[in-house]
Amino acid sequence: MASENTPTRKTPEQLRSWRWYGRDELRSFGHRSRAKQAGWGSEDIVGKPVIGILNTWSDLNSCHMHLRLTADAVKRGVLQAGGHPMEIPIMSAGEMLTKPTAMFHRNFLAMETEEMLRANPIDGAVLLGGCDKSTPGLLMGAFSMDIPVIYMPCGPMIKGNWRGDTLGSGSDVWKYWDEKRAGNLSWEQWCEIEDGIARSPGHCMTMGTASTLTALAETLGLCIPGASSIPAVDSAHTRIAAAAGRQIVENVWLDRKPSGIVSERSFENAIAVDMALGGSTNAIVHLVAMAGRLGIKLPLEKFDEISRKIPLLANMRPAGKYLMEEFFLAGGLRALLNGMRELLHTDVPTITGKTLGEDIEDAIIHNEDVIRTPANALQPDGGTAILRGNLCPDGAVIKHAAATKELCTHTGPALVYDSYAEMKKHIDDMDLDVTKDTVLILRNAGPVGAPGMPEWGQLPIPKKLIMQGIRDMVRLSDCRMSGTSYGACVLHIAPESAVGGPLALVKTGDLIELDVPNRKLHLHVSDEELEKRRADWKPAPVRYHRGYAKLYVEHVTQADQGADFDFLQHGPAVPEPDIF
Known part of the structure; x- marks a missing residue:
């Protein structure tokens, strides 16, 4: 019999997927027969955790162009742990090409995530993302659905290069564009920069929105420790993806859901780390929206209150000098967290079944110019x-x-x-x-x-x-x-x-x-x-009369409320689907 402190493990009959596959009913017959149509046997799907791998791979999103291989690694881990993986394509919302902005589609991605998890025989999920709006979009939807999930970041690209100078995506675009406008840079030089600024798969390697949000997802306890700092092309990325596959199977059996992991104190940690990183201003609107899905209020004053107490510790562009590759080699996020552990709630739980403090306790800073401690901070308060x-x-x-x-x-x-x-x-x-x-x-x-x-x-x-x-x-x-x-x-x-x-x-x-x-x-x-x-003053005439744009402008909240849809914020749970 389990002790008071031992988590209770589910039985096969308690899995969500059992309602689709495990019953002696007409509908279950149909579900099993279609699984067999796909080449799976009953032993693959009945009584095993079915793991959805929500993959934001797309030819339109170069940051995510390696996520097919990442998904294969996750599948390997799921199979090793005795689960059954199902890869599910989902909106990519890449920042580079999506107009007017991927932020316009963040709430769409959140809705799609929630509904794909609810409508299908999914017991738990690994969420593959990384480019700016994919992280909050996937997590907002997962929080609303509230089944076990692990976030697997795509990782940053490697450093850019131009004539021996290091280039940072985004930051150096603005810098050199101004020089070109001033007449200080030729067309040929501009084209050379274009050739060298994005040299591999992965999201921006500056401390932009993507690097910030993946780091905060890890701080919230939703990633395999260390996952957010690994460059996309580093072999450690593939190994940690397999680890995510193994961990999610265990988390399904133990019913480790976001609502049991992420708390107001977890979000206070995320805000503190955002300030220590000199992170993107976008983190504020996304954290407010993500917290709102769990019924947690994050007034803007909380960000300012924490910012005044947290020193800037990451010497990262655009606020500092270095890029994510150097950050990773200097010890990555785990080292930064361990160096500032006295400023964090280290007793909060994570998807590993341990506390945040336990997940980071052996992390070491290898370069104290890249990752500072409060004793040698870049500035005494946060970046925002x-x-x-x-x-x-x-x-x-x-x-x-x-x-x-x-x-x-x-x-x-x-x-x-x-x-x-x-x-x-x-x-x-x-x-x-x-x-x-x-x-x-x-x-x-x-x-x-x-x-x-x-x-x-x-x-x-x-x-x-x-x-x-x-x-x-x-x-x-x-x-x-x-x-x-x-x-x-x-x-x-x-x-x-x-x-x-x-x-x-x-x-x-x-x-x-x-x-x-x-x-x-x-x-x-x-x-x-x-x-x-x-x-x-008179408002502008209504521009949208149909489709998602009409839904968006009629229901989006203001920036201080997270720019989420008013009808998607925390409330009564949507009932599980009937299976007839």
């Missing part, structure tokens, strides 16, 4: 700040670790663009009325306005200023920016302009004050004048 003020009553975000320090306290006149197309049309005009003190504003780019809150927030520096040597200025928007981006960019302004937020009321020439140390963003216009402008 939450702003409040009359321009963002529901909050805004800035990654001040990657901004020019002098611009973190700044007042200047606004130059307002109502659309990305308008901005793009005029930004290179050499007669543009703009100086280095101007505050560039892009609006109608939020969850509803764009729609989908694209990564437009790193507005280009006007060519007139680029030619003067200016490489950063204060920029404001209700959209996001790539986690590989840098600069004094204020993002996620809520409520957004398209729903009548204060950003909709700004006029070119208005003075705007940014004060990061005091977490303030203020529009220097009187309340009376703002009320007059509000009375004159």
Whole structure:
């Protein structure tokens, strides 16, 4: 008989898949016969954990182009542990080609994940992703379904190279594009950079959104320890994928579900690690959405409260010097976690059946310039700040670790663009009325306005200023920016302009004050004048009358609420399907 502290193991009859395959009923006959049509025998599927491998491989997503091989490794592990693997293709939502942004389809991926797990004879799942929105999309859906899952990151690509210089995906694109616009880089040199910046499968190797989110998935206890740091082409990636396959079978028998692993304290760990990594601003909107699926509230103040206490420890681009390959060789995420363990809740559980503290206790930092400890931190507080003020009553975000320090306290006149197309049309005009003190504003780019809150927030520096040597200025928007981006960019302004937020009321020439140390963003216009402008404001005509876009704009929440669909946030569980 099991002791009080010994987990109870399921019997074969308690598996979800038994309802499809194990009964002496007409429907089970049909399910078994179709399994045999696929070449499987009853001994393959009846009474064994059936493991779904949700694979976001796609020819449209070069970050995930190796995930077919990863899926084969997971299958090997599942078979070794006595389970039955079933690979299931699922939306890829790659950031590179998907328009207007993969963020527009993150909630779609979450819905698909939840429904594929619910509708099919799946006892547990290994989720294959990595490119920016695939991590939160897969996990949001898995949290809502709440069966045992393990997240298997695709891993970062290897370092880029141009004429002996290391290139970082994203970060160096923005850097060298400005040099090309300034006339300092030839077309031939630009093409050489294009050839050398993305040299292998895997997601961006800077500490962009992909690297940040996979690290946070591991911090939440949902990955095999160490998985998020391994480069995509390293053989350790394949070995750890097989380990995920073995572990998920055990987790099904023990019913280790997300709701029994991930808690508010787990999310506090994730926020702390995000700050220590100098992670992407996108982590905030995704963590809020992910927590919401479990009924956990993450107000923006929690991010700022934790950020003020957590030092910046990862010397990673765009806030630092190195790339993910160096981070991995320096000890990876496990080493960073162990080095900051006094700042974490190390007693939280993970998918291994151990605590986070046990999973990281033997990890060693091999390069103390790449991975710092609190004793030699890069800066005393985290990389991200939450702003409040009359321009963002529901909050805004800035990654001040990657901004020019002098611009973190700044007042200047606004130059307002109502659309990305308008901005793009005029930004290179050499007669543009703009100086280095101007505050560039892009609006109608939020969850509803764009729609989908694209990564437009790193507005280009006007060519007139680029030619003067200016490489950063204060920029404001209700959209996001790539986690590989840098600069004094204020993002996620809520409520957004398209729903009548204060950003909709700004006029070119208005003075705007940014004060990061005091977490303030203020529009220097009187309340009376703002009320007059509000009375004159009218929303844009409805653009979408059918399909997913209509569903999206009618149900998406604002950035401070995670930009999830209101009807998908935590509530009563959806009933298991009847099998007739």
